[in-house]
Amino acid sequence: MIQETEIPKFLVSRRYISVVIAFVVLFSGLFLLIYQPFSLAVWFSTSDSLSFSLTLLFYILSIIILIISRITMYALQDRVNLTVVTYIWWIMGENLAISLLYTLITINFFPVEGLSTPAIATRALMCVSLILALPNALVSFYAAYRAKCEELQATQYRLQRLSEEYRLLESSKQHELRAAEVVMQSKSQEPSPRMIKLYDNGGTLRLTLNIDSLYYLESEDNYIKVYYKHNDKIVSYMLRCRTRSLEESLAGTCMVRCHRSFIVNINKISVMEDDRRIHYIHLDDDSIKRIPVSKSYYETLVESLNTITPRKKSEL
Numbered sequence: 001m002i003q004e005t006e007i008p009k010f011l012v013s014r015r016y017i018s019v020v021i022a023f024v025v026l027f028s029g030l031f032l033l034i035y036q037p038f039s040l041a042v043w044f045s046t047s048d049s050l051s052f053s054l055t056l057l058f059y060i061l062s063i064i065i066l067i068i069s070r071i072t073m074y075a076l077q078d079r080v081n082l083t084v085v086t087y088i089w090w091i092m093g094e095n096l097a098i099s100l101l102y103t104l105i106t107i108n109f110f111p112v113e114g115l116s117t118p119a120i121a122t123r124a125l126m127c128v129s130l131i132l133a134l135p136n137a138l139v140s141f142y143a144a145y146r147a148k149c150e151e152l153q154a155t156q157y158r159l160q161r162l163s164e165e166y167r168l169l170e171s172s173k174q175h176e177l178r179a180a181e182v183v184m185q186s187k188s189q190e191p192s193p194r195m196i197k198l199y200d201n202g203g204t205l206r207l208t209l210n211i212d213s214l215y216y217l218e219s220e221d222n223y224i225k226v227y228y229k230h231n232d233k234i235v236s237y238m239l240r241c242r243t244r245s246l247e248e249s250l251a252g253t254c255m256v257r258c259h260r261s262f263i264v265n266i267n268k269i270s271v272m273e274d275d276r277r278i279h280y281i282h283l284d285d286d287s288i289k290r291i292p293v294s295k296s297y298y299e300t301l302v303e304s305l306n307t308i309t310p311r312k313k314s315e316l
Helices: 014-038 049-076 084-109 117-171 174-189 243-249 295-305 310-315
Strands: 195-199 205-210 214-220 223-230 233-239 255-259 262-265 269-275 278-283 291-293
Touching: 014 049, 014 117, 049 084, 084 117, 117 233, 195 243, 205 223, 205 233, 243 262, 255 291, 255 295, 262 278, 262 291, 291 295
Parallel strands: none
Antiparallel strands: 195 205, 214 223, 214 262, 223 233, 255 262, 269 278, 278 291
């Protein structure tokens, strides 16, 4: 359901916040120049010092409201489940706050005969909503386009892997294939608690791994990148799956969530460091970048680390 659908993570990224605010500043100026001759309640002007000062003050305060709002959203992304509905209500709150600011300046410095305060507030809300609607609409279209591109990329990636596996099977000798089938049958008949199976959103099995070879999972919008070791190299596999569903399927294993975007194998942790009051962990492969630890997941991660062997603890 749309009420439970999480918004793409780039909507609360620093780059997106900067782009949206810059776009709003430029577009709002152009919009008001066009809209001013048709409205009695628009007082933006540079003709006198009072109008110019209040125009500049309103623009600065409006930008501050947007910045504070988006920074707050960015800070709460690891603590609050930002769904589509939550995001829409948040945007409406920004519109309302800026509209109230405009209304207060208008009724105190530029009262309009024949227009009541509710009427001015309604027009201000409509104008602000129109100004902010275009940037948000453009981003929504971009989100849909990006999701389609990622879906196509994931499909091409799966087709490439299938093609490589098919060529490998064709090039193998017949007796090696029979031997592999015997080994696979024997393994399927024995319990193998160390093996994990990863399914996509459609319930299709996409990847089966020994958990000892799995290092970490990274969430990227609607996809999960699975990082594991194969032939002594760290490789990745892109899986179209919700982070929450995958986390639930890995409950009770050594895979523990440490960040909104990361789930790590605690048996692979070699070092945990504190860099400027921000926690990071290093895994036991130098080719893997350090992984951040959110405050909301720090205690859970530490409790999980207490369950590993004493030899492993001494290495951290």
